[in-house]
Amino acid sequence: MTASQNPDPEWTTADSAQLYGINAWGADYFNIADNGEVQVSVDFDGKPVTVSLMEIVRGMHERGLHMPAILRIRNLLDHRVELLNKSFAKAIADGGYRNCYRGVYPIKVNQQCHVVEEIADYGRQYSHGFEAGSKAELIIAMAQLSDSDGIIICNGYKDAEFIELGLYARQMGKPCFFVVETLSELPIIIERSRALNIEPLIGVRIKTTVAVDGYWSQDSGDRSIFGLSTASLMRLVDALREADMLHCLRLLHCHLGSQIPNIRNVRSGVLEACRFYAGLVQEGAPMGYLDLGGGLAVDYEGARTNSTHSMNYRLDEYCANIVESICETLDPLEIEHPVIVSESGRATVAYSSMLLFNILNVSNTSPSTTTAMIPDECIEALRNLHAIQEMLSKENLQECYNDAVFYRDELRELFHHGQASLRERALAENIYLAIVHRIAAMLPQLKRVPPELQNLREQLSDIYYGNFSLFQSLPDIWAIDQLFPIMPIHRLAEKPERLAILADLTCDCDGKIDRFSTPDGERNVLPLHPLQPGEEYYLGVFLVGAYQETLGDLHNLFGDTNVVNVALNPDGSYEFAREFHGDSIADVLSYVEYEPKQLQENFRLVAEKAVRNGKISVAQRSRIVQAFRESLHGYTYFENH
C-alpha cells in the first residue's frame, strides 16, 4: 500500500472498530480481521470459526451473483434460536420456575421460505413453533411444523376458513391456539368447532395500560387497536361459559410492541399481564400458557441505552425479569406457573442478514482548483471573493465566511439578471468552495467553533452513490427513520478520511441515508475511504434480517436483490448453501402487468420500421434487438461486468 493510500500510518483496525462501533453492535458475530476486512465469526463448541465477508463477495462474483445482494449466514439464525431457548431455560432453572418455555417465531418478520424452514429445522430440538397472523402464514406454519411439537399461535382477524384450518391442525394433534382479538371472532370459533366436532385451544389478547418507550409505543395502552378491553374480556368469559367452553380458554396473550428499549417497560407489562392471567384463573378458566408477544429489542446502535434503536438490557436479563415477575405475582396466589411463550421476531432474525453493495460513484464539493485565477477585467463581486482567499486566517474565519457567502450570493443575483456570465458564476462558485473548504479544515484548530460553522464539515460532505434501492432493501430507513449499522467491509486498516452521506440508485430525494449511529451518538455523515481507480468499494448494512425484505417495494422498478445463504463449517470452510438470483427487468415489469414477450415484439416492430425507413441497417437492427432482449432479462441494478 502506498503512502497516499494510507493517510495515517498510525491507524489500525482497532481504530476502525471503535469508529464504526462494530464490537458494540456486532454481538461477537462480526469483527475486523488484521487484513482490514470484516469477518463473520461463529462459535463451534467454544471454538470460533471466521470467514471474511470479502471472500464471500468474491465467491459470489465467481457464481455470477452480483451486487447488491443480501447475504444470510445460516449459523447466525441457528445461534439466535439456540440462545433464546437456552437463555429462557437458564432463567427458569435459576429462578426455580415450575414450567417451561416455548418460543414461537412470528412469520411476518421475515417470511422467506429458507428463513422459516431453517427456524423450523433447527428449532425442532427446542419445540420452537410459529406465530401466524393470516391464513397464508398459518398454511406455512402447518406445513413446516409437520414433525415438530412446536406450538402455533394464530393472531389477527380470523374468518371461518382460517378457523377451520386451525381446527384441522388441532385434530392432528398440533397445539394450535386461536387468540381472540375481537369479540366478533368468538361466535365463528364456537360454531366451527361444534360443526367439525373439534375442541379449540383459545387464547385471548389483552390491552395492557403500560406505556412503552420507543417507536411502537402505540401498540400498547388504552388506544391500542389490538386486544380486548377488560369489559370485552368479561363478555368473552361469560360467552364461553354459556357455550360450556370455558375449559377451552388456555392462553393469555399480550404484545407491548416491537423493539422495546427499556427493561422497566418489559417488567411492568409482564406484571400487568400476570394480573389478568390470575383474574382469568379465578374466573374458572384452566389457562396454562402465558404469551408475552414480541418486543425483545436489537441493539442497532450498540449503545446499551433505552434510546429507540438500542436497548438497556441483555437477553439473560430479559428472561430473568419475565420469570421473576411471573413468580412474584402468581406465587402469593398459589397459581401454577404457566408455560412461558414469547414471539420474538426481530431478535431472532435481525443478525443473520446483511445487505452488501458497491459504490458506483462519488460526488464531492471540492473546488476544481484551489488557486483560482481571475481575469484582470472582471466584476467587482468576483474580485472581492478572490480577495477573501488572500486574507483568510484562523483569526477572521467567521468574517471571511460571512463575506464569502455574501459575494457568492451577489454573483448569483447578477447572473440572474444577466449581468454576470455563466463562466463568471462558475468561477465564483469555485472560489467560494475553495474558501469554505479551507475554513472547514481550520475548524479543528479552534478552541471554540462558531455555532454557524459547526455543521460546515457535514455540509461539505461527499455523496457516495450506492448500487442499491433504499425502498426495496431498507424500507424502514425511509418509513420509520430506522438506524442500521453501516460500514465498509474492507480497507479498515486504512483511515477513512472522507465524510459522506449515501444515495441510492433511485432518482428520489428520499433515497438517501444521512443518519448514522456511532458509539458517540448519531451523526449525519459516515467516514469512508476515497475510491481507488479500478477497484470496487463495498459497504455492508448490518442487522437487516427483520422486517426489511418483504416490506420493500418496486420504487423505480428496482426488484428483489440477489440472495445467498452461506453456512460456515467447523473446519473453517464455508459453503453457498443456497443462492437466488434477484428479479430480472422482465420479472418486475410483469409484476406491474406488462407482458415481456409483447414488449419485445413491439420493439421488434419499431426496429423493423426503422430498417424500412432507411434509419438503420439490417445488421444494426439485429444488434439493437439483441441488446433490448438482453436488458430485459438482466438484473434491475447497475451491472459493470
Ligand SMILES: *Cc1c(COP(=O)(O)O)cnc(C)c1O
Ligand atoms: C410483530 C409482532 C411480533 C414480533 O415482534 P418483535 O418485536 O419483532 O419480536 C410478535 N407478536 C405480535 C402479535 C406481533 O404483531
